[in-house]
Amino acid sequence: MLKERLRGDLTTAMKARDQTKVLTLRMALTAVTNAETAGDSHHELSDDEVMNVLVRETKKRRESAEAFDGAGRTELAERERAEEAVLAEYLPQPITDDELTALVAAAITETGAEGPRQMGQVMKVVQPQVGSRADGKRISAEVKRQLSGS
Known part of the structure; x- marks a missing residue:
């Protein structure tokens, strides 16, 4: 299951002291948890639903990086791009x-x-x-x- 893979990779990143990956995976898992608890009842997300959350979070990172570039905040834009790259590892191959x-x-x-x-x-x-x-x-x-x- 994709959610379990995210948790496992978070543990590995923590042991490797990879701060960018740790912060990004925590954010992704929080977004998944928020999606699970949204609405009237708590439900476990399927892999497709988790994938949709990751796609949404990746898009947010891309848009934020563009906004930071436009505002001349290159260091923040680079951080957003690094987070986007971490999330991209969990997305399917883009269509040609x-x-x-x-x-x-x-x-x-x-x-x-x-x-x-x-x-x-x-x-x-x-x-x-x-x-x-x-x-x-x-x-x-x-x-x-x-x-x-x-």
Whole structure:
């Protein structure tokens, strides 16, 4: 289970005195715990749900790094990028541009979409196939590019 892997890696990082990894994994486990206790009742998250939490936390780190860069705070941006790199070890391999292009093309054919107005139909087909392997912005940019060209 992914949550157990995170806990085990936290212990290993503590023994190795890897502060960046310790802080990042603690933050990730806290986010998982918060997700488990959110709502009316406590429930154990599945690996897919834990993966979604990690994807969300990774995206936060990326956006924070960009914001810090824009504000001229490079040392904070570097720390955010280091945390993002730690979290990336637990995410699935990102989808390649060629794979994404092929998936979007197949979805356009499947839905019969002919223009940007039908972007939502294509996104509904592509999103579940891609899962957490690509950012939503990246998927929508490719869908928009292909629908504008057809």
